[in-house]
Amino acid sequence: MNIGVLGAGQLGRMLALAGYPLANRFTFLDTTGHPSAGIGDVMVYTDQHHLDDFLGKVDLVTYEFEHLPVALVQAIEEVKPVYPSSEAIRVCQNRAEEKALFDRLGIPTPAYRLVEHADELEAAARELGCPVVAKSVTEGYDGKGQAVIRDPAEAAEAWRAINHPRLIVEAFVDFVREVSIIAVRGRDGEVVFYPMAENVHVDGILRYSLAPMPDLDDSVQLVADDYIRALLDELDYVGVLTLELFQTRDGGLLANEMAPRVHNSGHWSMDGAVTSQFENHLRAIQGLPLGDTAARMPTCMVNVIGREGDPAAILTMQDAHLHRYDKAERPGRKLAHVNLLAPTHEALLAKVRACAALLPEAPEPRFSFE
Numbered sequence: 461m462n463i464g465v466l467g468a469g470q471l472g473r474m475l476a477l478a479g480y481p482l483a484n485r486f487t488f489l490d491t492t493g494h495p496s497a498g499i500g501d502v503m504v505y506t507d508q509h510h511l512d513d514f515l516g517k518v519d520l521v522t523y524e525f526e527h528l529p530v531a532l533v534q535a536i537e538e539v540k541p542v543y544p545s546s547e548a549i550r551v552c553q554n555r556a557e558e559k560a561l562f563d564r565l566g567i568p569t570p571a572y573r574l575v576e577h578a579d580e581l582e583a584a585a586r587e588l589g590c591p592v593v594a595k596s597v598t599e600g601y602d603g604k605g606q607a608v609i610r611d612p613a614e615a616a617e618a619w620r621a622i623n624h625p626r627l628i629v630e631a632f633v634d635f636v637r638e639v640s641i642i643a644v645r646g647r648d649g650e651v652v653f654y655p656m657a658e659n660v661h662v663d664g665i666l667r668y669s670l671a672p673m674p675d676l677d678d679s680v681q682l683v684a685d686d687y688i689r690a691l692l693d694e695l696d697y698v699g700v701l702t703l704e705l706f707q708t709r710d711g712g713l714l715a716n717e718m719a720p721r722v723h724n725s726g727h728w729s730m731d732g733a734v735t736s737q738f739e740n741h742l743r744a745i746q747g748l749p750l751g752d753t754a755a756r757m758p759t760c761m762v763n764v765i766g767r768e769g770d771p772a773a774i775l776t777m778q779d780a781h782l783h784r785y786d787k788a789e790r791p792g793r794k795l796a797h798v799n800l801l802a803p804t805h806e807a808l809l810a811k812v813r814a815c816a817a818l819l820p821e822a823p824e825p826r827f828s829f830e
């Protein structure tokens with residue numbers, strides 16, 4: 461089976477690494493001009509000729525990047541099966557569509573407004589009550605295209621800074637922690653769920669993911685399972701889907717956003733789960749049985765961002781697994797991650813601190829359970 465992947469970054473790289481044992485081959489189609497997968501057959505898309513070439517090689521198509529022209533994915537769908545479908549991309553690449561779907565399915569979200577003018581932004585900030593977060597409806601990632609507004613008077617400046625024709629404005633959630641749920645749906649509609657992760661973001665970028673998250677109440681996991689199952693079924697989805705949520709003081713969950721792909725908050729599963737998110741995504745899209753999602757042990761994923769430090773020092777740690785993406789160092793760039801395993805959350809926390817001390821750019825790890 462030759463699997464075509466739209467996008468050629470580290471997620472595609474890790475998909476390929478998981479697929480080789482299943483005798484899969486990989487052809488990547490990069491639309492950014494900067495492929496970094498460094499594995500498989502990488503093609504840079506500029507015109508129809510490249511697309512035809514790509515389609516001639518692959519049996520089915522998936523993606524590791526959702527900021528793609530929907531028309532391109534629809535055109536591909538005419539020729540080869542695409543999992544998840546172009547409809548999933550259309551919804552997930554647009555925060556307005558995403559929130560409308562959450563609303564329709566009864567999945568709670570922070571209060572929000574859509575605005576198309578600086579004055580409307582100011583009015584929304586007043587109505588919702590500051591602080592609010594303004595986000596471009598399309599193209600954002602790693603906190604880019606966002607601004608926190610602490611006073612309605614800051615709206616004009618935020619509008620200029622984001623510089624996008626349409627924004628979503630959300631009430632700022634005073635969350636206890638950020639969490640995510642990852643689930644996989646097979647071609648036959650079977651769904652499996654990973655244990656939820658607690659995610660620590662600093663300046664809008666994910667730094668740490670810990671799963672199964674500490675103090676994970678069964679009832680909370682079941683609520684998250686229900687939300688993501690509703691999304692999967694509604695989109696007739698095939699593959700891995702990620703839902704990012706805020707957990708509030710009363711234990712409730714508010715949906716932030718979703719990603720129609722394998723996700724950074726699921727990288728822990730490469731070493732910490734019986735079956736990784738990457739393998740399960742490949743199983744799902746090929747119509748194979750889905751693998752066990754159980755955690756082997758409490759696991760924490762530590763992102764290596766900007767500068768790598770000394771890989772050898774990390775490798776001296778026990779049950780530490782370094783995954784490097786073979787990318788050049790650059791401020792704010794995701795270069796690698798480390799998965800750390802320990803029998804208890806307390807022991808894991810000590811390991812995470814030791815690992816962070818070895819990474820030149822790692823912020824101090826702070827979790828809700830400390």
Ligand SMILES: Nc1ncnc2c1ncn2[C@@H]1O[C@H](COP(=O)(O)OP(=O)(O)OP(=O)(O)O)[C@@H](O)[C@H]1O
Pocket residue numbers: 570593595600601602603604630631632633634638661664665666704716717
């Ligand atoms: N309404 C909100 N209230 C409080 N914090 C928020 C809110 N929206 C976003 N944030 C913070 O900003 C981070 C990034 O926001 P969000 O996930 O919407 O954007 P993104 O740039 O698409 O991120 P990603 O890299 O996950 O795609 C969140 O993880 C959270 O820490």
Ligand SMILES: [Mg+2]
Pocket residue numbers: 704717
């Ligand atoms: Mg996010």
